[in-house]
Amino acid sequence: DQQVKQNSPSLSVQEGRISILNCDYTNSMFDYFLWYKKYPAEGPTFLISISSIKDKNEDGRFTVFLNKSAKHLSLHIVPSQPGDSAVYFCAARFTGTASKLTFGTGTRLQVTL
Amino acid sequence: EPEVTQTPSHQVTQMGQEVILRCVPISNHLYFYWYRQILGQKVEFLVSFYNNEISEKSEIFDDQFSVERPDGSNFTLKIRSTKLEDSAMYFCASSRQTTEAFFGQGTRLTVV
Numbered sequence: 023d024q025q026v027k028q029n030s031p032s033l034s035v036q037e038g039r040i041s042i043l044n045c046d047y048t049n050s051m052f053d054y055f056l057w058y059k060k061y062p063a064e065g066p067t068f069l070i071s072i073s074s075i076k077d078k079n080e081d082g083r084f085t086v087f088l089n090k091s092a093k094h095l096s097l098h099i100v101p102s103q104p105g106d107s108a109v110y111f112c113a114a115r116f117t118g119t120a121s122k123l124t125f126g127t128g129t130r131l132q133v134t135l
Numbered sequence: 136e137p138e139v140t141q142t143p144s145h146q147v148t149q150m151g152q153e154v155i156l157r158c159v160p161i162s163n164h165l166y167f168y169w170y171r172q173i174l175g176q177k178v179e180f181l182v183s184f185y186n187n188e189i190s191e192k193s194e195i196f197d198d199q200f201s202v203e204r205p206d207g208s209n210f211t212l213k214i215r216s217t218k219l220e221d222s223a224m225y226f227c228a229s230s231r232q233t234t235e236a237f238f239g240q241g242t243r244l245t246v247v
Contacts, residue, residue, distance in 0.1 A: 056235060065139075065226050065238035066178065111178060115234075122168075122191050123236060125178040 025049045026114050028126035035133055041099040043129050045112030048093065052114040056123065057086060057097045060109045069110075070097070102133045137161045139239035141227050147245045148217050156212045156242045158227030167210045168228040168236060169202065171195070178226065184210065217246045 027046045035041045043057075053074040058066035072079040072086045072095070079086050085098045099106055109130050113123040140159045148154050160167050169181040182192040184202055201213045210229075214221055222245050228236040 054234060058238075063224075063241070063243075065141075065228075065240045068235050068237055071235055113178075122180050122183055122193075123170075123178075124180065127177045 024127075025052075026112055026124050026126040028110075028112055028129050030129050031127070032130040032132070035102045035131065037104055037133055037135050038101045041097075041102045041106065041131055041133070043097040043099075043110050043112075043131065045095045045097075045126055046093055047095075047114050049114075049116075050090075050093065051116050052124075054115040055086070055088060055095050056113045056115070057084075058111045058113060058125075059106075060111060060128070066111060099131075102131075104133050104135065107131055107133045139227055139229055139237055141225075141239035141242050143242060144240065145243045145245070147247060150219055150246055151216050154214050154217055154244065156214075156225050156227075156244070158210045158212070158239055159208050160210055160227065160229030161231075161237060162208070164229035164231045164237075166190075166230045166232075166236075167202075167204070168230075169212045170226045170228060170238075171223040172226065172241075173220075173223040181212070181225075214244075217244075219246050222246045 056071040057069040060066045070081050070084045070086050072088050088095045109128045111128045112126040142157045167184040172178045180193050182196045183190045199215045203211050224241045226241045227239045230236040
């Protein structure tokens with residue numbers, strides 16, 4: 023039961039360009055969404071989050087957009103840098119739970135020179 | 136910057152043996168979690184812990200698993216009788232509120 027889906031397993035972007043990573047969810051009870059970045063053999067690193075009461079949150083080069091009617095969120099990275107190359111996971115949380123996160127399957131981003 | 140620390144980084148154990156994975160959450164955090172990632176699969180929730188008790192657990196977290204916060208700093212995951220399919224990366228996480236969770240570097244558990 024994939025409640026959080028990342029349909030693109032990989033993405034390649036040139037350095038300096040915009041990276042757009044997408045995530046879809048099926049459960050309308052999710053009220054908080056997060057993006058994590060993960061390098062091999064390391065734990066997920068928190069990047070940015072957004073509450074369901076907002077449609078945009080920005081932090082430096084990272085912006086997350088939420089479209090509740092479409093049950094879709096996206097992470098924009100601009101400008102992309104080689105150090106951004108990693109696997110990006112979208113995660114979602116239900117109201118009222120102690121922050122149990124449901125993760126997507128991840129998108130591997132490769133930023134090329 | 137405070138971080139979640141996990142030990143050991145890699146644990147190899149024989150099938151049927153008990154293992155204890157250890158975590159030191161961030162000191163002012165109140166919520167603690169274990170997740171795991173089987174190779175090539177997504178990160179899966181195992182259990183959350185708040186106020187010295189389990190607040191939620193997944194179907195994966197059966198009677199073979201237990202968690203404990205034996206003192207004010209450590210948070211442990213015990214697997215009583217390991218199976219081959221328990222081989223995975225196990226991640227501990229903590230959060231101050233029920234929002235962003237911060238993850239440790241993980242323990243790679245290999246059951247042979």
